[in-house]
Amino acid sequence: MRPPERWPLHPAPAETESLSSWLRRIATSYGLHSYELLEHGLGHRELSDPELDLDPPTHLLEELARRTGLDQHRVDAMTMAGWVPWLFDSLVPAPGAYETYVHQLSVLLPPNRRNIYAPRTWLPWLPGTGARRGCPDCLESIPTVLLFWQLPVMASCPVHGRRLETYEGRPADYILWTTPAHDQRALPESLSLMDRRTWQAITTGSVDLPRYPVHAGIWFRLLRTLLHELTTAQGRYGRQLDDVRRVWEHCGHPFRAGLFSWQPFETLNWTVQQQLLEAAAAAMELIEAGSLTALGTAAHLLRPEPNPPISDGTRPGRPTATADAQKRPTLDELWKQTVDSLDAAIAAAKADPVVAKQLFDFARYGCRSEESVRGVRETFAELQIPLDFLSHIDDQRPFA
Ligand SMILES: [Zn+2]
Known part of the structure; x- marks a missing residue:
């Protein structure tokens, strides 16, 4: 006889409960150990708690979702693998x-x-x-x-x-x-x-x-x-x-x-x-x-909202500012825009030689010595922008 698809007993998982913990509680409700539930209920070999909680086989997670009627996403989230890419970029160690x-x-x-x-x-x-x-x-x-x-x-x-x-x-x-x-x-x-x-x-x-x-x-x-x-x-x-x-x-x-x-x-x-x-x-x-x-x-x-716009010298209480001036960004906002733009430019320069060259040209603007240009190159290396992106511009003007 074919076993029933849905287990009759399956305690609801607690918020962010680990898979090993939930499986143990399901097994307990049948008077079993979790390895017995894995073997007899799911036809799967025994897995240790760290194996269950790190990155168990996908088919096991799918089977558990089917047997309990729980949303697949909730079952996946009981394992570390379910937290890629929010918490981890990947569970496979990679260079860099x-x-x-x-x-x-x-x-x-x-x-x-x-x-x-x-x-x-x-x-x-x-x-x-x-x-x-x-x-x-x-x-x-x-x-x-x-x-x-x-x-x-x-x-x-x-x-x-x-x-x-x-x-x-x-x-x-x-x-x-x-x-x-x-x-x-x-x-x-x-x-x-x-x-x-x-x-x-x-x-x-x-x-x-x-x-x-x-x-x-x-x-x-x-x-x-x-x-x-x-x-x-x-x-x-x-x-x-x-x-x-x-x-x-x-x-x-x-x-x-x-x-x-x-x-x-x-x-x-x-x-x-x-x-x-x-x-x-x-x-x-x-x-x-x-x-x-x-x-x-x-x-x-991490800083609180910036203070109200810095006064442009106009005496308070005299509404002479135009609508445009009232919308003028604060120094804090301008600084944030600058930082965000720079972050975006650096990210793009890592992948795009044309952006890398533009950023390099911008960064070396005003450099008056070979040493300061070298400093810019070192900064690019630290930021992991490939230096070979810049090789074809080396023959051009050494410094502006
Ligand atoms: Zn507590």
């Missing part, structure tokens, strides 16, 4: 992945002062081993493990306003909370706000920032960029060194989380990752309050 993800934006530091180091094989946010973290309040009410608890992208539960804690065991069977005393600090409001924004990105696809809402994909990259900038080599900070030190003092952790040598955020232990998340939250708070110098191209996203 770090630069593409982390250096696309800049917050604290101007693009030309980004760290030159980048890991060769790297995926954003994914830790090497399966992390066991959760909100004790959430787990007390229902034993579900959320996909995002496994990633060092949030440090607190936005629903209960408390830190995530580490545990051993398996929710629903047994659980032993193992958070060390030094990680049981009070939750700073800045971190709580940052995590609420991350949660908004996860659950709604966009984040309300002070200036305007941004797509979740921008938010995740903005956050990852800031985490990078806060651990970049000290020499790259230049005159901003004192500002960056102030961020670390503000959150009460040692400068650069006490790291002696640079390494990507993903490879750090959870205690250090939490310190970095706190520093990123503190930096955002200070930028938003206007008390931290942020020279990156995306820093304006």
Whole structure:
């Protein structure tokens, strides 16, 4: 006899519940283990929790959607693969992945002062081993493990306003909370706000920032960029060194989380990752309050709405301005337009030799020495604009 297509029992998944957690709860409702449900209910070999949550076979996800009547998109979103391209560009490590993800934006530091180091094989946010973290309040009410608890992208539960804690065991069977005393600090409001924004990105696809809402994909990259900038080599900070030190003092952790040598955020232990998340939250708070110098191209996203237009000298109270003058953009808006245009030009120049040449001509305008032209070329190299795009113009005027 053909087995029924739809399983009669299938508890609804919690918001952002991981596939392994949901499968376990379905299996429990039949008195089975999840490997037994995989084998007898789906004819599939056993998969470990990390295998289920990372990138399980597509046909398994399709079969699960069919058996439970759940929308395919919701089933896919229980796995990391379902978060490409919002959270990950890809789950296959590729050359240049770090630069593409982390250096696309800049917050604290101007693009030309980004760290030159980048890991060769790297995926954003994914830790090497399966992390066991959760909100004790959430787990007390229902034993579900959320996909995002496994990633060092949030440090607190936005629903209960408390830190995530580490545990051993398996929710629903047994659980032993193992958070060390030094990680049981009070939750700073800045971190709580940052995590609420991350949660908004996860659950709604966009984040309300002070200036305007941004797509979740921008938010995740903005956050990852800031985490990078806060651990970049000290020499790259230049005159901003004192500002960056102030961020670390503000959150009460040692400068650069006490790291002696640079390494990507993903490879750090959870205690250090939490310190970095706190520093990123503190930096955002200070930028938003206007008390931290942020020279990156995306820093304006964190600043509140610009002040009313700067006066052109006309005495207030005398409505002599024309309609055109009233619509005149503020300096802040003009600066944003400039930054956006430059970002777009740089992105286009990476792929188009004609745009690259135009940008190069613009950048070397006013260069009076071979050395300064060389500086422009170095900047192009740092921005990953192919220098061979410029080779055919080398024979032309050396500098304007
Ligand atoms: Zn909670």
